[in-house]
Amino acid sequence: MNVLIVGxxxxxxxxxxxxxxxxxxxxxxxPLEGAALETSRxxxxxxxxxxxxxxxxxxxxxxxxxGLFSKYGPFKITTPWSPRTLQxxxxxARCSLSHHRYNQSHAALLExxxxxxxxxxxxxxxxxxxFDGQHEGLMEVANDQAACTxxxxxxxxxxxxxVDHEWLSPEAVRQQEPGMQGPGPVTGGLRMPGDxxxxxxxxxxxxxxxxxxxxxxxxxxxxxxxxxxxxGRIRGAWVQRAPEEHRAGKKEAPSPAHYQETDQVVLCxxxxxxxxxxxxxxxxxxxxxxxxxxxxTIDDPAxxxxxxxxxxxxxxxxTRLGNRVRVTGFVELxxxxxxxxxxxxxxxxxxxxxxxxxAADLGQAEPWTGFRPMTPDGPALLGWGRQGNLLLNTGxxxxxxxxxxxxxxxxxxxxxxxxxxxxLAPFRPERFDRA
Ligand SMILES: Cc1cc2nc3c(=O)[nH]c(=O)nc-3n(C[C@H](O)[C@H](O)[C@H](O)COP(=O)(O)OP(=O)(O)OC[C@H]3O[C@@H](n4cnc5c(N)ncnc54)[C@H](O)[C@@H]3O)c2cc1C
Numbered sequence: 001m002n003v004l005i006v007g008x009x010x011x012x013x014x015x016x017x018x019x020x021x022x023x024x025x026x027x028x029x030x031p032l033e034g035a036a037l038e039t040s041r042x043x044x045x046x047x048x049x050x051x052x053x054x055x056x057x058x059x060x061x062x063x064x065x066x067g068l069f070s071k072y073g074p075f076k077i078t079t080p081w082s083p084r085t086l087q088x089x090x091x092x093a094r095c096s097l098s099h100h101r102y103n104q105s106h107a108a109l110l111e112x113x114x115x116x117x118x119x120x121x122x123x124x125x126x127x128x129x130x131f132d133g134q135h136e137g138l139m140e141v142a143n144d145q146a147a148c149t150x151x152x153x154x155x156x157x158x159x160x161x162x163v164d165h166e167w168l169s170p171e172a173v174r175q176q177e178p179g180m181q182g183p184g185p186v187t188g189g190l191r192m193p194g195d196x197x198x199x200x201x202x203x204x205x206x207x208x209x210x211x212x213x214x215x216x217x218x219x220x221x222x223x224x225x226x227x228x229x230x231x232g233r234i235r236g237a238w239v240q241r242a243p244e245e246h247r248a249g250k251k252e253a254p255s256p257a258h259y260q261e262t263d264q265v266v267l268c269x270x271x272x273x274x275x276x277x278x279x280x281x282x283x284x285x286x287x288x289x290x291x292x293x294x295x296x297t298i299d300d301p302a303x304x305x306x307x308x309x310x311x312x313x314x315x316x317x318x319t320r321l322g323n324r325v326r327v328t329g330f331v332e333l334x335x336x337x338x339x340x341x342x343x344x345x346x347x348x349x350x351x352x353x354x355x356x357x358x359a360a361d362l363g364q365a366e367p368w369t370g371f372r373p374m375t376p377d378g379p380a381l382l383g384w385g386r387q388g389n390l391l392l393n394t395g396x397x398x399x400x401x402x403x404x405x406x407x408x409x410x411x412x413x414x415x416x417x418x419x420x421x422x423x424l425a426p427f428r429p430e431r432f433d434r435a
Pocket of ligand 1 (some may be wrong): 007009010012030035040045046047224262270271272290293329399400401414
């Protein structure tokens with residue numbers, strides 16, 4: 001079957017790999033210069049199979065309001081609030097009212113994450129070159145008694161859901177991460193021993209090369225301009241290549257859009273999926289939830305994290321990626337504002353120094369901002385769209401790197417009319433139609 005994949009982020013490229021392995025002829029289009037240059041570029045690097053949870057938690061509205069006005073609160077909303085932001089907040093608040101929905105989504109995310117862990121084992125073979133991937137566990141560190149209580153409650157939920165985890169005393173936390181010698185208080189830690197890390201951007205680029213060597217055609221600098229929708233099926237798309245920049249600074253005239261015929265479309269366009277799906281009659285409530293990261297070279301490996309540590313107080317993740325460290329934080333509703341305020345980076349630096357002083361000079365680190373493609377409840381949109389030949393694999397929010405390998409395989413199963421490996425009910429793309 002000829003399959004057109006829209007988007008070359010980690011989700012699109014893992015999907016391409018799954019489909020080419022199954023014998024399909026795959027074309028991937030993306031307006032950027034290469035793979036994984038949008039949200040998959042510099043995320044926190046965690047493959048947190050035991051640590052996935054829905055966005056719309058029952059206590060999220062209260063927590064968000066509490067942290068909104070503090071410099072250190074992770075949740076931010078840029079003013080004035082846009083209609084899109086308000087609509088997303090209202091939908092999120094509505095989803096967060098249902099404990100049943102939260103519990104069901106949580107279990108479904110954990111099931112997909114566990115399947116993804118399994119799929120990653122096979123996927124780690126093809127990419128040539130290191131993506132600094134490892135499975136040395138994820139640890140969330142409590143900084144006071146209230147954090148301890150919150151993490152112990154989390155541990156009870158993980159117990160109930162059968163997720164492998166361990167509770168660590170302050171001494172055990174420091175044994176686990178001997179570089180953690182900063183002044184930040186430690187009152188305990190929750191560790192997921194089987195969780196992993198890795199550079200999502202490097203992984204995706206390597207996997208894209210492996211896909212190409214198996215015949216996948218990547219059309220970069222190329223965007224979908226319009227759909228050819230007839231008799232309820234997508235027959236093809238008009239795609240347009242961006243003009244080349246010349247050295248003299250002059251641009252080529254844009255080339256006319258060309259027609260790309262296809263049997264099947266898989267939409268993997270992250271935050272852009274909403275606009276791309278609208279002409280198809282689909283209303284996808286995906287919102288770009290902004291975050292920031294700093295990536296720096298490690299000066300002293302003995303003082304650096306060995307794996308990934310989440311500071312419960314700052315809500316900042318600190319992840320070892322080979323000889324680099326990445327510090328990531330904030331959950332901000334700012335539409336598509338790509339600005340990187342210095343005060344956000346300052347909080348990331350403070351959080352890191354309070355745990356791992358002397359490990360890296362984050363003054364020299366590379367700043368980045370990206371947008372989590374978030375649905376109002378949290379689970380992705382994974383499954384058939386209204387058109388008979390449209391599949392969606394988008395809206396993975398906070399956990400797209402973690403869930404990519406599993407959800408790509410699920411798309412292959414749906415396309416080949418096999419029973420999906422996980423229960424897809426909480427991921428149904430049409431679940432917001434009447435919300
Ligand atoms: C700060 C931050 C930290 C994060 N940390 C983690 C983490 O630790 N672990 C984890 O699992 N996840 C994490 N995430 C989430 C994860 O990065 C995302 O869920 C994931 O990258 C989404 O991948 P994607 O392929 O769906 O989207 P993207 O990577 O955004 O890819 C979508 C692609 O679609 C393309 N596109 C856009 N318009 C068009 C068009 N018209 N035609 C064709 N293509 C188009 C874009 O150019 C882009 O390349 C984090 C995200 C952020 C922002």
